[in-house]
Amino acid sequence: xxxxxxxxxxxxxxxxxxxxxxxxxxxxxxxxxxxxxxxxxxxxxxxxxxxxxxxxxxxxxxxxxxxxxxxxxxxxxxxxxxxxxxxxxxxxxxxxxxxxxxxxxxxxxxxxxxxxxxxxxxxxxxxxxxxxxxxxxxxxxxxxxxxxxxxxxxxxxxxxxxxxxxxxxxxxxxxxxxxxxxxxxxxxxxxxxxxxxxxxxxxxxxxxxxxxxxxxxxxxxxxxxxxxxxxxxxxxxxxxxxxxxxxxxxxxxxxxxxxxxxxxxxxxxxxxxxxxx
DNA sequence: CGCCAGGACAGCC
DNA sequence: GGCTGTCCTGGC
Numbered sequence: 001x002x003x004x005x006x007x008x009x010x011x012x013x014x015x016x017x018x019x020x021x022x023x024x025x026x027x028x029x030x031x032x033x034x035x036x037x038x039x040x041x042x043x044x045x046x047x048x049x050x051x052x053x054x055x056x057x058x059x060x061x062x063x064x065x066x067x068x069x070x071x072x073x074x075x076x077x078x079x080x081x082x083x084x085x086x087x088x089x090x091x092x093x094x095x096x097x098x099x100x101x102x103x104x105x106x107x108x109x110x111x112x113x114x115x116x117x118x119x120x121x122x123x124x125x126x127x128x129x130x131x132x133x134x135x136x137x138x139x140x141x142x143x144x145x146x147x148x149x150x151x152x153x154x155x156x157x158x159x160x161x162x163x164x165x166x167x168x169x170x171x172x173x174x175x176x177x178x179x180x181x182x183x184x185x186x187x188x189x190x191x192x193x194x195x196x197x198x199x200x201x202x203x204x205x206x207x208x209x210x211x212x213x214x215x216x217x218x219x220x221x222x223x224x225x226x227x228x229x230x231x232x233x234x235x236x237x238x239x240x241x242x243x244x245x246x247x248x249x250x251x252x253x254x255x256x257x258x259x260x261x262x263x264x265x266x267x268x269x270x271x272x273x274x275x276x277x
Numbered sequence: 278c279g280c281c282a283g284g285a286c287a288g289c290c
Numbered sequence: 291g292g293c294t295g296t297c298c299t300g301g302c
Contacts, residue, residue: 020283116284122300123283168298173285208285229283245292246284269283 003061005050010074012097013045019098019270021218023111023124024131026145033145035131036067037104040138040145056138056147069099072223077260081267084257087239088264094275095267101218105186107148108219109204112211113173129165154178173206186220194222209246217262226253226261235268 005011013032017025026033034041039056041064052064065071078096081088115123128146131137134153137146155178167174189197197220201212213227228236228246232253236242242252257264271277 112283117282117297118284118299119282119301125300166299169285169296170298206285210284214283227283231283247291273283 003052005052005061005065005068005070009048010097011050011068011070011099013043013050015095015098015270016068016101019095019266020120021101021214021266022103023115023120024107024127024148026143028143029141033140033143034067035137035145035147038147040140040147041067042140055140055145066102069101072099072263074099074263077263080260081257081264084264085240088267091267091271095270098266098270100223100262100266102221103219104148105189105215105219106151106181108215109201109207109211110174110177112214113170113177113206114167115214116170116173116206116211126165126167133161133165151178151181151183155181170206176205190220194224197222209250213250217265223262224254224257224259226250226257226265228253228265229269231269231272232265235272239268 017032017034022034024035030044032043034043036059037057039054039059041059042053042055044051054064059067062071074096078088078092081092111123111127114126118126127148131146131148134149135146136149136153137144139145157178159175162171162175165171189200192200194216197216198212201207201215202209207215210227210229213225216222216225217227226232226249228249233246233249236249236252240252240256242249244252253265254261
């Protein structure tokens with residue numbers, strides 16, 4: 001299947017894929033290849049339009065829009081954020097087009113357990129190594145693209161195989177997560193409210209405040225989540241004169257930016273990281 | 278070579 | 291509840 005998603009000034013594929021919410025995507029021949037469950041979503045920006053096609057399992061246009069955050073009314077969200085804090089005028093001017101994605105929770109949880117105390121290239125490498133090791137994927141125009149492993153595949157891994165991935169101190173978190181995981185966990189979670197979801201996520205070993213907020217924001221449609229990493233910690237201080245623990249700063253961010261704190265967080269991150277200020 | 282990265286946790290107070 | 295030391299690995 002293929003088609004084009006309407007030209008939108010408020011959508012940047014580049015910013016959406018490079019703001020740290022998703023690690024596994026490929027860029028070849030001017031196209032982005034984004035694995036999503038048993039599909040590869042192929043995206044190309046041409047003449048200010050986004051052209052898409054899907055390889056593997058079918059995805060409807062509305063599913064694709066949800067994955068890419070195109071169902072969010074960012075014009076409204078942007079003015080909402082500027083209203084809450086005027087400093088967001090310049091931040092949004094720089095970061096505009098970034099969208100919060102909606103990705104598979106199982107993959108997001110493992111991705112952010114892998115992300116602990118690690119840089120993006122390292123996280124990406126770990127996830128690709130794992131996906132390639134399990135080896136399920138599809139070939140498109142001569143290139144092989146790998147899906148993220150299913151939980152049953154990961155359950156079958158031996159400790160020796162897992163050790164070969166060199167996850168370091170994250171290994172014990174990963175092992176416990178895949179061993180204890182059952183398919184209904186995230187489905188049940190989706191029924192709960194924000195605070196209940198957060199508390200259940202925090203019970204997972206290796207999931208602290210920051211990782212929990214990432215899972216909430218990028219895979220459970222909780223746009224009020226506010227993950228605090230070192231960049232946001234610095235930003236909260238320089239922009240809002242707020243200091244404290246990750247938990248306190250997350251509460252602070254959610255208090256200032258309400259139901260769209262997640263957009264405030266990603267905009268801030270992208271701005272601090274790439275604007276050169 | 279040394280340093281630390283998009284944190285979590287136990288142990289301590 | 292907050293603070294501190296510790297932790298694997300790869301990149302610079």
